[in-house]
Amino acid sequence: MRKKQGFRLERPVDQIRSGISLVTETIRGRSRRFRRLRLTAGVTAAIALSLWAIVGGVFPSPATATGQTYEVLSTPENVIWGELFKPDSEPILRVQSGDRLVMQTVSHEGILADQGDTIEFLTGSGIAESDILPDQLQIKAEVEKTGPGPHVITGPIYVEGAEPGDVLEIKTLNIDYRVPYGVISNRHGRGSLPGEYPENGEPIYTKVIPIDRENDIGIFRPANGLPNLNIPLKPFMGLMGVVPADPEDAVNSVPPGLYGGNVDIKLLGVGSSLYLPVQVPGALFYSGDPHCAQGNGEVALTAIECSLTPTFELIVHKGMTLEAPVGETEDAWIAVGLDQDLDEAMKKSVREYLRITNEEYGLTKPDALLFGSAAIDFEVSQVVDIVKGIHGVIPKELFAPLTQGN
Incomplete structure (x- = not known):
């Protein structure tokens, strides 16, 4: 890898940050997951049915209350830019199934070359310089963009016991905002109308969106002086994945696949789970492309791209076969x-x-x-x-x- 080697962050936190909902962990792990297990022996099936009767039809979650919680920072050593991690990428952290991550992520919008100087770009749209995320500036200055994709990705995380043939469940327990702004962009050659927009042959049309966290809205300011429009915020991580088995699938952070990656499904917010087939030992989980809000289709090119700190719980499911990513909400x-x-x-x-x-x-x-x-x-x-x-x-x-x- 072209990222710095040898840095490992393992900082247990006594408890998850205030505001994390723990309701979901008591309602997950139900029999539906275990109906997917392929029981190959009658004795095993009988044991499973006996357990079913004992617990009244509800299995406990594989996660336990004693699982560790780790904080993962979005420092230059912990991110890559433009590509996905590879099978030989060195993990920055090793966790057990059921452990939790409070993982900082950084938006790429605002630090891409076609947006010019980041401070000028954001302050020119009314964002106070003191509110600009230092991590964005540091990553722009210190991290080489090694792939054609735009995304800054935090990881990878090695999950002990995860092997090819298993499934990694990624529960999103909480999402915190890091900054009071986001960005929406449209670029020529991209989006749903490539070559038609932006207008007048401009290479990019981009707009900074102030975030009103108190009212949970993004403020969209029309260019022609019309009154502001409010966009309801519904944060989620656009990019969650495991490392693909084929390194060629990792050269660009943009296309999603069997490994997850840039799936951009807005339903995968707080309280959701994403199930992914494990491709390599340890799964090597990563996340990025944080969104404050997105419409289905994402027609311009981007959602409201904004830096977020999600809290994930990672659970390894043995004997569970999937041929595509699967999402679940309550x-x-x-x-x-x-x-x-x-x-x-x-x-x-x-x-x-x-x-x-x-x-x-x-x-x-x-x-x-x-x-x-x-x-x-x-x-x-x-x-x-x-x-x-x-x-x-x-x-x-x-x-x-x-x-x-x-």
Whole structure:
């Protein structure tokens, strides 16, 4: 790797920062996950069913109250810029399944070359110099941009016991804002209308968005003097992933894949889980591309890009097989389809929806297809990341009659 070697941060924190919701950890780990386990022996199955009866149908989460919490800083030694980590990347931290990370992340918007001097760019839009994130300035000055992607990525984190064939669950427990601003950008050759916008042949049209944390809004200021518009904030991490097995998949931070990465699904905020097939020993988890708010499609090119500090819990699931990333919220499953062709991404998302409803609820796939045509929304995650995304939102309450008595 071209990043500095040998630095390892392992700083346990006595408790998670105030404001982190712990409700989710008591409602995760339910039997649905264990129904996905492929029990290969009748004795094993009998044991599992006995445990099911003992605990009343609810398995505890693999995480325990004694799991460590670590703070990971976005220092130059802990980030890369423009590419993903590789199978031979040195981890900055080793954790156990069930441990938690309070992980600083840095937005790339504002430090890219086409935005000029970062301080001038931000202060020219009304941001106080004292509010500019020092990490952004330090990374711009000290970190080499080694790939074609724009993203600054924090990691990688080695999860003990994670092996290819396992699944890493990434729970997002909390997200804190680091600065009172974000940035939206449109660039020629990119976005949903490449070559049409920005207007007049300009290479970039970019706007700084002040963040009003008290009212939970981003303030959008029209260029022609119209009244300000408010954008409701819903922060999430656009990029969460494990290291891909093929180093060629890691040369650019932009396209998502089986390994996750830049999936840009706005439902993956606080209280969500993202499940990813482990590709290399230790999984080597990383995150970046923090967003304050995004519309489905992300049509200009970016969301409100803003530096955030998410809190993650990392859980290794043994014997759980996945052929695509899967998302989960308290209320819904998220069936992810990824492909350079949007039609193919749609097909993959529908097939994943059929698999989920069949394996989780027992619905036959022909029935699930008919049911989905009447009741399931398939949404465009983004069309701007080379590999496009469709996600089907599968409300759990619709299938409640199929789980009663289990």
